[in-house]
Structure formats: structure tokens, C-alpha cells
Amino acid sequence: MSLLNVTFACNRYDRTTPLADGTVKPRGIDLNVLLLGGVEQVFWRMLMHQEFDASEMSLSSYLMMRDRGQDDLIAIPVFLSRVFRHSCIFVREDSKLEDPKQLIGATVGVPEYQMTAAVWAKAILLDEYGVHPRDIIWRNGGLDQPGRIEKLKLDLPADIRISYIPAEETLNQQLLDGKIDALVTARPPSSFLDGTNRVRRLIRNHREVEAEYYLRTKIFPPMHTVVIKRKLYEANRWMAMSLFEAFQETLTLCDPLKMFDGHLRYSLPFLPAWIEELQTKFGGIEMWKYGFEPNRKTLETLVRNQKEQGLVKNDLRLEDMFAPETLDSYRN
Known part of the structure; x- marks a missing residue:
């Protein structure tokens, strides 16, 4: 069976590099990863012109778009960027x-x-x-x-x-x-x-x-999600879970515990101390966990505040924002 060709645009992260260099390959997909600088341009090109089959996307912009009835994109519960603000x-x-x-x-x-x-x-x-x-x-x-x-x-x-x-x-x-x-x-x-x-x-x-x-x-604020063109998704519903599983695999490869083995992989002098603190105090890589149910409370907090800020008008059913194949309730 031939592979489905998919172009995916995103920023360069340790959590996307394994997909770009072929270390992780989503099943059934020939993934062409475009590591583009300046994610704002990626967002603009996807929101305005749908230039890619899938892309990293501003979580706020995506939810606003869906609130306005625009459903030509569908997300999977992968949150590539998280930052305390x-x-x-x-x-x-x-x-x-x-x-x-x-x-x-x-x-x-x-x-x-x-x-x-x-x-x-x-x-x-x-x-x-x-x-x-x-x-x-x-x-x-x-x-x-x-x-x-x-x-x-x-x-x-x-x-x-x-x-x-x-x-x-x-x-x-x-x-x-x-x-x-x-x-x-x-x-x-x-x-x-x-x-x-x-x-x-x-x-x-x-x-x-x-x-x-x-x-x-337990909120580590997500900034970006991953979206797929709905037409492509509807024609290949299996691809949502394939991409989700691939992103899950990449996350295991950038576990902080693997970043120090007696030698500094990165030019950060205090990296060992930070890794130890992350693991003992915050649960390590669990902070980055993908999936809908583990992030439900955080997503509810985001949407509630979008309403307070006047950005979202309706009561969004969060389950509808993500491909049903990737919802934990669907998988169980």
C-alpha cells in the first residue's frame, strides 16, 4: 500500500526534530516536515491560505475560528509549545x-x-x-x-x-x-x-x-496545537491517530532524563540541577503530556478565559475541537 503524502509545518523543537530527521515515522504516512522559523507566519499561512496539509497552530486562534463556525481545520490533542506566562x-x-x-x-x-x-x-x-x-x-x-x-x-x-x-x-x-x-x-x-x-x-x-x-x-499553559486540513482528514480518518501516536513517540525521545549522562548535551551549565528539579518536583516529562483527557482542565481554563476576554462567544464543547479518533474516551 502506498503511503499518504502529508506536509507538516512547525517550529524546530526537540519534540519535532525526530519527525523531521525520520527517527520517528507515522504509520501509513510519508511526512514532509517543514521546520520553519517564525511560527506566526506558519499560523497566518495556514489560517488564511491552508498552505500545508497539517501544521502547528495557535491554540487561541484555532478555538476562536471554531467558535465562529469555521471548521476547515481539525486539531489533534498535541501541544507542541507550552510556556508559563x-x-x-x-x-x-x-x-x-x-x-x-x-x-x-x-x-x-x-x-x-x-x-x-x-x-x-x-x-x-x-x-x-x-x-x-x-x-x-x-x-x-x-x-x-x-x-x-x-x-x-x-x-x-x-x-x-x-x-x-x-x-x-x-x-x-x-x-x-x-x-x-x-x-x-x-x-x-x-x-x-x-x-x-x-x-x-x-x-x-x-x-x-x-x-x-x-x-x-497542574496547569502548564499550552500555546500551540496541531491541526490538519479537514478535507484531507475526512478522506483519511486514520491519519489523526497515526500522527498523534507519532508525536507521542517523539515526546518519549526528549525525556529530560536523557539529556545528561555525565556530559552536557546542551550548552547549559546548570542543566543537571534543572533536570533533577524537574524530575523530583514536577514529575518530569509528564508536564508535557499529550492527549485530551489529561489536558481537559487546562483547556477548560483557557476557553473560560477566552469568554471573559470577549474572544469566544459560545459554550464550546471541547471534545468537538479534536479528532474523535484521538480522544481518550474513544480509545478506551
Whole structure:
């Protein structure tokens, strides 16, 4: 039997490299993996033009699209990117802001209001600190390059105050100039990375706060999922489970316990200590676990906050967001 040719676009991760180099081969599929830099472009090309058979996808954008009745893509419960977002709120070094609760009434920049990193940051502000999105004045724009716009058109409640900064300006410079009080961004702004100490994180002890958050909630916020063109999926329903199983296999290959055998595989001097802490305190690779049921609570938290933020209008049935062949209840 001939193999099904599938083109898959994603970022380069330790969890995608085994698929790209052929170490892991999904059954029945000849997978052409495109490791593309800048996942925002992957999202745009898939959302707007469906250029690939399957791709990594913004989880927030995907759920918004499904909420709006667009079902030309179907996801599998694989979450390639996860990041704690307490650390993604930045202020000037001389800012009087020291606690997230002080953001009430503040003007805060965000590259895209709907991007998953911002959704999780706003979720943390609401759930952990009682700051609702309507309590903040939002400003959209490019982080270090001007002109960024939302990938999906926003239809927000009237009490969400948001507007674009001038097209020629950047959020990074607006923060430095005092035109905004804080900045929520997936990537640190250049003014934080340039060594000038002009910008700092709002939550100074973010690592301890994020660790406590995970141990209490068991939420390791997913940013991206994997989507397949529905037409291709409907013609080959078996492919969803084949891809899911392949991603499961790749995850076992990047277990942190395999990253140190007396020699540093990566240029990280304190890697052994981090691996030990990850294993003893957080359960190791279990934090990255794929599948629907293990991630149900986290997904429910995300969608509830999308509704609070005005991004999702309906009560989404999460089981319908993923290929039924990949649901744990289907497999049992």
C-alpha cells in the first residue's frame, strides 16, 4: 500500500526534530516536515491560505475560528509549545508597578490581544490577581517591528478598551517613552535583552511564582496545537491517530532524563540541577503530556478565559475541537 503524502509545518523543537530527521515515522504516512522559523507566519499561512496539509497552530486562534463556525481545520490533542506566562509582563525599571494588582487602570501594550500567550497572561491576571481585561487600557502593535495586526478580526465587548498604536511606532519604544505602563509579550522586548537594564519583569520572582502555580493548579499553559486540513482528514480518518501516536513517540525521545549522562548535551551549565528539579518536583516529562483527557482542565481554563476576554462567544464543547479518533474516551 502506498503511503499518504502529508506536509507538516512547525517550529524546530526537540519534540519535532525526530519527525523531521525520520527517527520517528507515522504509520501509513510519508511526512514532509517543514521546520520553519517564525511560527506566526506558519499560523497566518495556514489560517488564511491552508498552505500545508497539517501544521502547528495557535491554540487561541484555532478555538476562536471554531467558535465562529469555521471548521476547515481539525486539531489533534498535541501541544507542541507550552510556556508559563507570569514572566511575560514587562515594565520600565523605574516603574512604581510592583504587583500585578496595580495594573488596574494601566495602559498595557500587547502585540495581539488574541494570541495565546496574551490570553494566558490575562487569564493569570484575572484568576490569580483579580484583574479583569476590562480593568486595563490595551494597545496593539508590533513589538520591535512596527505594523503588526491581529491575525483574526476582533469582535470584543464594549467594555474592553483597545486600540492600535501609530503604525510607525513599536510597543518596545512606547514602553521606553512612557506611553504605555506595561507590556505583555511572548518574546521579551529588545530593551529587556540589550543589557541596558531599562526594562524589567513585573513579577520579579516569576520562577518561584510559576512553580507554585503549577504545583497548585497542574496547569502548564499550552500555546500551540496541531491541526490538519479537514478535507484531507475526512478522506483519511486514520491519519489523526497515526500522527498523534507519532508525536507521542517523539515526546518519549526528549525525556529530560536523557539529556545528561555525565556530559552536557546542551550548552547549559546548570542543566543537571534543572533536570533533577524537574524530575523530583514536577514529575518530569509528564508536564508535557499529550492527549485530551489529561489536558481537559487546562483547556477548560483557557476557553473560560477566552469568554471573559470577549474572544469566544459560545459554550464550546471541547471534545468537538479534536479528532474523535484521538480522544481518550474513544480509545478506551
